[in-house]
Amino acid sequence: MKPIKKTVFSVISAVGLILLTAITNAATPPNVLVVGQIAEPKSLDPHAVTAVNDFRILMNVYDGLVQYKSGTLQVQPALAESWKISDDGLTYTFKLRSGIKFHDGSDLDAEAVKFNFDRMLDESHPYHNTGPFPLAFFFSAVQQVDVIDPQTVQFTLDAPFAPFLSNLAYPTGLIVSPEAVKKYGKDFGRHPVGSGPFKFAEWESNSHVIVERNDEYWGGAPALEAVVFRPITDANTRVAEMLSGGIDMMVEVPPDNLKEMAQDSSFQVHEQAGPHLWFLILNAKEGPFKDKRVRQAVNYAINKEAIVENILQGTAIVADGPTPPAFAWAHNDDLTPYPYSPEKAKALIKEAGFENAELTFYVTEGGSGMLDPVAMGTSIQADLAKVGLNVKIETYEWNTFLGKVNPGLEGKADMAEMAWMTNDPDTLPFLALRTAAWPDKGGFNSGYYSNPEVDDLLEKARTSTDQNERAELYKKMQTIVYDDAPWAFIANWKQNAVTSSTVKNFKLEPSFLLLLKGVSK
Amino acid sequence: MPGASRVIHMSQRSHSIWRYTGERLIAAVPVIFGLTVIVFFIMALIPGDPATAILGSYATPDNVASLNAQLGLDKPLWQQYLTWLTNLMQGDFGRSYSLNRPVIDEVLERFSATLVLAGTALIICAIMGLLAGILSAVYQYGVTDKGLTLMVLIGISTPAFWLGLLLILFFGVELRWLPVSGMYEIYGGGDLPDLLRHLVLPAATLALVATGVIARLTRGSMLEVLRQDYIRTARAKGVPERNVVLKHAFKAALVSVIPVIGIQAGFVIGGAVYVETVFQWPGIGRMLVTAIATRDILLVQGGVLVVAASYVLFNLLADVLQNLIDPRISS
Numbered sequence: 001m002k003p004i005k006k007t008v009f010s011v012i013s014a015v016g017l018i019l020l021t022a023i024t025n026a027a028t029p030p031n032v033l034v035v036g037q038i039a040e041p042k043s044l045d046p047h048a049v050t051a052v053n054d055f056r057i058l059m060n061v062y063d064g065l066v067q068y069k070s071g072t073l074q075v076q077p078a079l080a081e082s083w084k085i086s087d088d089g090l091t092y093t094f095k096l097r098s099g100i101k102f103h104d105g106s107d108l109d110a111e112a113v114k115f116n117f118d119r120m121l122d123e124s125h126p127y128h129n130t131g132p133f134p135l136a137f138f139f140s141a142v143q144q145v146d147v148i149d150p151q152t153v154q155f156t157l158d159a160p161f162a163p164f165l166s167n168l169a170y171p172t173g174l175i176v177s178p179e180a181v182k183k184y185g186k187d188f189g190r191h192p193v194g195s196g197p198f199k200f201a202e203w204e205s206n207s208h209v210i211v212e213r214n215d216e217y218w219g220g221a222p223a224l225e226a227v228v229f230r231p232i233t234d235a236n237t238r239v240a241e242m243l244s245g246g247i248d249m250m251v252e253v254p255p256d257n258l259k260e261m262a263q264d265s266s267f268q269v270h271e272q273a274g275p276h277l278w279f280l281i282l283n284a285k286e287g288p289f290k291d292k293r294v295r296q297a298v299n300y301a302i303n304k305e306a307i308v309e310n311i312l313q314g315t316a317i318v319a320d321g322p323t324p325p326a327f328a329w330a331h332n333d334d335l336t337p338y339p340y341s342p343e344k345a346k347a348l349i350k351e352a353g354f355e356n357a358e359l360t361f362y363v364t365e366g367g368s369g370m371l372d373p374v375a376m377g378t379s380i381q382a383d384l385a386k387v388g389l390n391v392k393i394e395t396y397e398w399n400t401f402l403g404k405v406n407p408g409l410e411g412k413a414d415m416a417e418m419a420w421m422t423n424d425p426d427t428l429p430f431l432a433l434r435t436a437a438w439p440d441k442g443g444f445n446s447g448y449y450s451n452p453e454v455d456d457l458l459e460k461a462r463t464s465t466d467q468n469e470r471a472e473l474y475k476k477m478q479t480i481v482y483d484d485a486p487w488a489f490i491a492n493w494k495q496n497a498v499t500s501s502t503v504k505n506f507k508l509e510p511s512f513l514l515l516l517k518g519v520s521k
Numbered sequence: 522m523p524g525a526s527r528v529i530h531m532s533q534r535s536h537s538i539w540r541y542t543g544e545r546l547i548a549a550v551p552v553i554f555g556l557t558v559i560v561f562f563i564m565a566l567i568p569g570d571p572a573t574a575i576l577g578s579y580a581t582p583d584n585v586a587s588l589n590a591q592l593g594l595d596k597p598l599w600q601q602y603l604t605w606l607t608n609l610m611q612g613d614f615g616r617s618y619s620l621n622r623p624v625i626d627e628v629l630e631r632f633s634a635t636l637v638l639a640g641t642a643l644i645i646c647a648i649m650g651l652l653a654g655i656l657s658a659v660y661q662y663g664v665t666d667k668g669l670t671l672m673v674l675i676g677i678s679t680p681a682f683w684l685g686l687l688l689i690l691f692f693g694v695e696l697r698w699l700p701v702s703g704m705y706e707i708y709g710g711g712d713l714p715d716l717l718r719h720l721v722l723p724a725a726t727l728a729l730v731a732t733g734v735i736a737r738l739t740r741g742s743m744l745e746v747l748r749q750d751y752i753r754t755a756r757a758k759g760v761p762e763r764n765v766v767l768k769h770a771f772k773a774a775l776v777s778v779i780p781v782i783g784i785q786a787g788f789v790i791g792g793a794v795y796v797e798t799v800f801q802w803p804g805i806g807r808m809l810v811t812a813i814a815t816r817d818i819l820l821v822q823g824g825v826l827v828v829a830a831s832y833v834l835f836n837l838l839a840d841v842l843q844n845l846i847d848p849r850i851s852s
Contacts, residue, residue, distance in 0.1 A: 029708050040811075043621045050575060132591040134575050137584060189621045205620075205630060206803030208707050228707055232801050233811075236686055240701045243694045399569025399816060406573075406580055431581075442583040 028248050031225040033503065033521055035514075036238045036250035040206055040231040043189030046174035047120050047133045051368070052421065055171040056251070056514035057229050061211055062174035062194030065094055065113065066165055068511045073275060073327055073423065075165045079108065079175060079195070089160030089465040096151045100218050102177035103199040110153035114145045115178040117155075130186050135172040139164075160463035162470055163424035170423045171513070197222045197517040206231065223505075223520035242267070242498060248521060249499045249506070251514070255313035255372075261498050270497045272508035275326045276369055277319055277428065278419045280380070280488035283409040285448035288354040288389075295485040297352075298415075299338035301345035301387040302380050308491055311375045315496060319489040321478045322433065323425050326492070326510045329467065330425035332475035335482055337489065345387040359384070359391045362405055362416035367398035369419035371493060377417060380488075391415075408439035408446050415488075416446065421512060425474050430458050433481060449486030538844055542837065549833040553826065560825045561602050564818045570594060571618055574815040592618055605822065615819035619812065624823040627808065632827050634704060635797070635804035639789045641720055642727035646789070647782055650732045654739020654778075658747060659766055669736065676733035681792055685726040685799035692722060702801035723800040727792055731785040738781050742774040749773075776847045783839025787832045 028034045041054040046062055049055070067078040077083075080094035100108040118125045120136045141161040146154045157164065167173055180193035192200045197219065198211035209229040215221045230247060232238040239257045241247045253261065253269075261267045282289040282298065289295050304318040320337040323330060349355055363377035364370055374395065381391040394413070396404060405416045420428045430437070435450040437443025454477055461473035482489075495512050506519045572588035573580040589595050596604075608615060614624035653673065657666045693701035704719050705711050746752065747770050755765050794806030801807075805824055812820040 032708070034707070040620075042619055045621075048621065050579065132575075132588055134572075134584070134588055135579065137579075186616075186621070205627065206634075206807075207703060207705065210707070230703070230707070232702060233807070234798050234801065237689065237702050237799055237801055240686075240689045240694050244697055244701050246693075246701050397569075397814075399574050399814070400567065401569075402573050402580055403568040403570075407582060439582065442581050444581060 028228075028245065031223075031521060032228060033224050033226075033249060033516065033519060034228045034230060034247045035516075036232045036241055036247040037229050038231070038235075038238070038252050039233055041203075041209060041229075044192035044200065044203070044209070045130075045189035046171045046176065046194075047116070047136070048131060048189055049171070050134050052512055055512075057209055057211070058171050058174060058192075058194075059196070059513045060198045060227065060516050061192055061196045061200055062171075062176065063196050064169055064171075064173045064175060065096075066169045066173075068166075068169050068509065068513070070507070070509065070515075073166070073510055074329070075169045078169075079113075083165075085465050089162075089463060090157050092155045092157070092164065093148070094153050094155075096153065097218060098151055100195055101216070102179070102193050102195050103214060104177050104180055104193045106177055106179040107150075108175065108177075108195050109150045110147040111150070112178050113153045113175060114147050115181075116175050117142060117145045119178075119181065127181050127185070130181060130188055138167040138170065138172050160465065162462050162464055163426040166424040169511075198227060201226065217517075219517070222517045224516065227516055242500075245500070248503055249497060251495075251497045253496050253498050255315045258315065258496055258498070259313060266501050268499045268501055268503070268506075270499065270506065270508045271315075271494045272496075272510055273317060273324070273326050273492055273494045274421065274510050274512045275324045275423065276419065276421045276493040276495075276512075277322065277324050277489070278316070278369070278371060278376075278417075278491040278493065279319065279322075280490065281405070281409065281416045281418050281447040282486060282488065283414045283447050284450075284486055285410055287414050288352070288357045288359065289414055289447070291352040291354065292484060293348040293352040294354050294357075295488075296338075296483075297345040297348040297387065298384065298389075298488045299485050300341045300348070301389070302383045302488055302490065303340045304337060304490055305340060307376055307379055311372050311379060312491065312493075316371065316491040316493045319492050321482045321489055322429055322487065323474060323478050324492045327425040327474075330471050330474040332478040334475075335478060342383075342387050349387060349389070355388050357389055359389055359414040360412070361391045361393050362401065362409075362413045363393050363395045364398050364401040364417060365395060367401065367419075369421050369493065370398075370417065371419070371491070373417050376490070380490075405446050406439065406444060408448065410448065418446075419493075423511060425470075426458070426462055429454075429474075429477060429481070430462060433486065434458055447486055449484065451480060451484055454480055454484075538841060541844065542841055545837050545840070549830075549837075552833065553829050556829050557606075557822055557826060558602070561605070561818065561822060562598070564813070564816065564821055565598050565601075567813075567816070569816055571816045571818070574817075575619070601818075605819065614823045617812075617817050617820040619815040619817040619820065624819050627820065628805065628823040628827050631803060631805040631808045631824075632831075634802060635790060635793055635806060637704075637716070638720065638723055638727065638797070638802055638804055639786070639793050641724040642731070642789050642793075643782075643786055645724060646728040646731035646735055646785065649728065650735025651739050651778070653732070653736035654741075655743055655766065655771060657736065657740040658743030661744060666740075670740075673733040673736045676729045677737075679729060680795075681726055681730060682795040682799050684729060685723070685796055688722045688726060689799070704803055723796050723802050726799075727789055727796045730792065731789055734785060735778065735782060739774060739778050742777045743770060746770045746773045772846065776843055779843045779846070780836075780839050783836045786835040786839070790828060790831065790835075 037053055039053050041057055043049050046058045063079045065080040066075040069076040079096055081097050083092060083094045085092055102108055119127045120133045121142060141157040141159060142155055143158045144156040148154055177193035181188045184191045190203060197214055197217045199214045201212045202210040210226055212226045213222050232241060235254045238250050242250045262269045282295050284290055308316050308318055318337045320335045325331045364373045377393055381393055384391045409416060422428050432444040433449055434455050437445040438448055439446055457473045457477040461470045464470050495508055497508055499506050502521055504520045572585040576584050617624050617627060620627055653669045657669045660666045689701050692699045699721055700719050706715055752770055755769050793804055797804040797807040809824045
């Protein structure tokens with residue numbers, strides 16, 4: 001029988017030999033930063049994408065007319081060195097920096113800026129078919145873009161629109177090379193050309209995107225030679241790559257691992273609260289939530305500290321209203337989160353006569369900004385049971401979920417989970433709290449909240465070009481919405497990232513955008 | 522002339538195999554066509570659409586409608602399907618809206634990565650499974666048999682994604698012998714040794730379950746064959762035991778094992794979905810999962826078409842092999 005055993009042994013030793021020759025040591029190349037991303041980018045055309053994951057690459061390849069000042073959500077000059085806003089808030093005139101060139105050598109002038117916005121907004125533009133441009137509505141107020149001279153470009157709006165500047169600082173406002181769009185057409189998204197600190201070098205599908213240092217960058221060349229973005233969709237694998245030294249930086253670290261890595265001196269943990277809000281939409285049109293007292297009761301009944309500490313393990317803070325504190329200038333600091341008080345909740349429910357009410361609750365399995373929706377939903381269900389509300393959970397996959405929630409909850413559910421990340425204090429309340437934003441009118445007010453005073457404040461804040469005046473209006477709006485409680489305000493997520501200890505000068509931004517120009521390794 | 526009759530017999534036999542293969546291939550066409558119809562309509566029936574997926578929280582009914590119109594998804598379903606089919610006949614698989622590139626480029630790139638992974642896993646599981654099965658049968662109820670049976674049991678019951686994570690932790694993170702994920706190094710990689718290094722862990726993970734199944738089956742059919750009279754006759758004639766086992770018994774046992782290997786090939790490609798996700802292997806399983814989540818119908822259709830065709834081919838290949846070994850089957 002020996003010969004058979006021999007065959008087996010030779011096969012086993014052959015496999016062993018292959019294993020031995022395969023032994024390797026993971027290490028990233030010097031002066032090249034390898035970033036573990038959560039997914040493959042959809043496109044590197046800033047006007048064609050919607051995901052934060054793609055924005056992380058784009059912000060390093062392109063520039064916008066304006067940008068967010070580091071550490072804030074206030075705008076400051078970028079490609080435009082200055083701008084003037086007319087008194088009626090309808091014309092914005094930008095003076096461009098001179099001598100700026102795209103990575104392909106073509107000029108970044110007023111003509112190029114006009115091309116960018118015309119491509120997105122004008123359906124008869126010859127390159128409009130290189131879209132679709134899903135976030136073009138950020139600039140739907142723009143009626144016309146005019147070239148005054150090569151360094152001056154003027155935007156005319158059809159109505160005053162205060163968030164315009166901050167929308168320009170958003171990735172959808174980044175400026176692409178018209179020459180490259182003409183050259184690559186629909187494939188521009190795979191051959192991106194911008195003017196940013198890094199130049200696009202290579203995109204290998206499902207493996208990596210490489211960007212290289214732009215030595216001629218107008219704001220000074222970056223320290224890194226190159227950045228490699230690797231899509232690693234599985235969170236556990238992303239952590240394993242980080243632990244094994246296969247990547248230098250990872251974003252969206254699971255809470256469990258974050259704690260562990262914070263204790264390891266070979267890693268640095270970064271956290272930054274951002275303009276994110278996790279909330280429950282309450283159906284104010286029908287059922288128990290028609291009564292303000294029951295809506296407030298839900299806010300009292302949910303133990304938000306427990307959710308933030310136990311489920312999210314400190315990766316979020318308790319929300320205190322509809323506007324996240326990251327919008328420092330527009331946030332009402334007088335508001336404090338609804339305290340956890342089951343007694344108060346019970347009393348309010350009793351007063352309203354909805355004891356033992358049956359509620360349907362839409363929960364999603366997961367989605368952009370949704371954190372840990374199933375565990376959070378279950379915990380909320382348990383909290384509400386304690387105050388005598390019988391909540392029935394219905395769980396849906398993200399796209400199905402959006403398809404059910406966005407058209408409105410009427411006749412289907414009493415409450416639904418939701419989360420938003422925005423770039424301007426206007427966006428979320430304007431799209432989701434106004435009467436004119438009810439789903440049948442094309443908005444996201446899926447719980448049919450309606451308060452004429454809030455409508456009025458938001459309209460005014462949108463048309464004012466004075467930031468102090470806007471701030472006052474937003475603060476007033478927050479006080480009213482806090483009391484009306486159309487939502488249950490749960491959490492503001494802190495964005496996180498882990499870098500290896502060799503990475504220097506890295507900082508997360510409240511905008512949730514990843515800026516790598518100053519980073520060294 | 523015994524020689525001449527044998528030649529005629531052979532040519533008849535190969536002729537019948539060609540005919541058999543041809544018939545099977547033709548029979549596969551309606552199967553694949555039906556599959557595309559089913560997949561297309563299932564995709565259309567799942568709530569949520571590409572525009573919602575692209576727009577995410579910005580998906581207002583207005584925005585969704587205008588984006589759907591731009592993507593050509595506002596047309597009736599049957600019209601969309603016919604357009605797809607007509608284009609397909611002309612070799613145009615369409616353009617993926619979530620990836621912004623032609624479907625065929627993506628599908629072929631991803632499928633070749635899956636073939637490398639699944640092919641390696643299949644070779645590993647065929648060799649290991651057959652060896653373990655033979656050893657188990659030959660040493661029935663011995664220590665080898667018991668040990669192997671236990672290992673096979675563990676192999677069949679271990680979830681692949683969990684095993685994958687364990688292997689990553691041990692070989693990738695603790696020992697740092699092998700890369701954790703991906704198919705090639707980003708810098709200085711791309712050659713065969715680099716590919717092998719990246720293949721070891723995912724291929725071993727993927728092969729494990731199939732190895733168990735094949736081992737159990739081989740053991741069973743070997744035991745059956747070893748009890749046959751002609752084996753006893755062979756032993757009585759003094760044929761060396763090695764030849765009895767490998768030539769006489771194994772060849773006979775192989776006939777019933779081969780179709781199972783064919784079926785396992787299908788499972789290996791299917792199971793590649795988990796393994797590809799854990800090891801970030803850029804294969805078609807992972808592509809399909811993402812494509813379904815983003816409601817990228819054209820990409821799903823293209824992927825399913827290629828995977829379905831490969832299932833059919835693998836099974837056909839197994840049948841043809843079985844035929845060659847045992848001509849009684851085709852007649």
